[in-house]
Amino acid sequence: MIRAGVIGWPVAHSRSPLIHGYWLKRYGIDGSYDRHAVEPGAAAAFVRSLRERGLAGCNVTLPHKEAVYAAADETLPAARAAGAANTLWFENDRLMADNTDAAGYLNSLLAAVPGLDLASKTVAVLGAGGAARGIIFALHGAGVGTVHVFNRTRTRADAVATYFGSKVNAHDWNERVAGSRGADLIVNTTALGLAGGDPLDMDVSQLKASCIVSDIVYVPLETPLLAAAKARGLRTVDGLDMLLHQAVPGFEMWFGVRPEVTPELRALLVRDIEGT
Numbered sequence: 001m002i003r004a005g006v007i008g009w010p011v012a013h014s015r016s017p018l019i020h021g022y023w024l025k026r027y028g029i030d031g032s033y034d035r036h037a038v039e040p041g042a043a044a045a046f047v048r049s050l051r052e053r054g055l056a057g058c059n060v061t062l063p064h065k066e067a068v069y070a071a072a073d074e075t076l077p078a079a080r081a082a083g084a085a086n087t088l089w090f091e092n093d094r095l096m097a098d099n100t101d102a103a104g105y106l107n108s109l110l111a112a113v114p115g116l117d118l119a120s121k122t123v124a125v126l127g128a129g130g131a132a133r134g135i136i137f138a139l140h141g142a143g144v145g146t147v148h149v150f151n152r153t154r155t156r157a158d159a160v161a162t163y164f165g166s167k168v169n170a171h172d173w174n175e176r177v178a179g180s181r182g183a184d185l186i187v188n189t190t191a192l193g194l195a196g197g198d199p200l201d202m203d204v205s206q207l208k209a210s211c212i213v214s215d216i217v218y219v220p221l222e223t224p225l226l227a228a229a230k231a232r233g234l235r236t237v238d239g240l241d242m243l244l245h246q247a248v249p250g251f252e253m254w255f256g257v258r259p260e261v262t263p264e265l266r267a268l269l270v271r272d273i274e275g276t
């Protein structure tokens, strides 16, 4: 039996076991995927002992993404861009770390908007944390033109612009409405809008009629940002598809099958999120 899992603190909320459990059953694989509660400060030691624990690898959620990135033997470019990793596996006894949120976001976008060509497009990114960095990395790979980053802590946006170079511009948080007017795509990468948390104050009335509005928060599934965009008739992409697509590479690495993100899997997660 092949074993994998997810580490986090807390980890009880993680929906990854639902996703990987669905695929294990669908592909008839003799494997398991469990939650592991790992205290802050203990993540590096935990992932260095994955083999001894009988695990082929793991996913990593908050607050450990930076610690496991630092603990890996080898890191992939998306992880280096984010300074954080969410997927670990072994290659020739070396602990590998990638950030699959990056490709997960891009693939969710391409699945939701078939034929989407991001070449030379302008993108507005709200937030400048690890998720924002991974997403900008993926957008670069897709050939986007200019990226505007708006962040509460300006120095963090500046650091992102410095890392990615001249195609990325840093802005103050209060410039986000005026600065997004010309965007072809906007993505909220902050936790604002998360159920029970602080709201995201973002006026969508000035966005272009062709602007795609995406949010990586997926609880609620339709965040106030997406609801406002829909009400204006704008195309929207929610954060659940990113969650599903980011899980694909890990499953393939551990269990040897590249799994499909199916409507049935999405429906399973939607039911879980909506508590039905």
Ligand SMILES: NC(=O)c1ccc[n+]([C@@H]2O[C@H](COP(=O)([O-])OP(=O)(O)OC[C@H]3O[C@@H](n4cnc5c(N)ncnc54)[C@H](OP(=O)(O)O)[C@@H]3O)[C@@H](O)[C@H]2O)c1
Pocket: 101, 126, 127, 128, 129, 130, 131, 132, 151, 152, 153, 154, 156, 173, 189, 190, 191, 192, 194, 198, 216, 217, 218, 239, 240, 242, 243, 244, 246
């Ligand atoms: N859908 C998915 O599959 C998926 C994958 C990964 C992450 N996520 C979600 O993405 C979110 C961000 O993750 P992360 O790893 O990038 O976190 P992070 O590194 O901690 O970054 C958080 C970002 O949110 C901003 N922020 C927090 N509170 C704010 C406030 N009150 N006003 C304005 N900005 C605020 C931060 O700004 P400062 O720099 O000023 O603090 C920072 O830019 C989380 O909610 C996470 O669950 C979703």
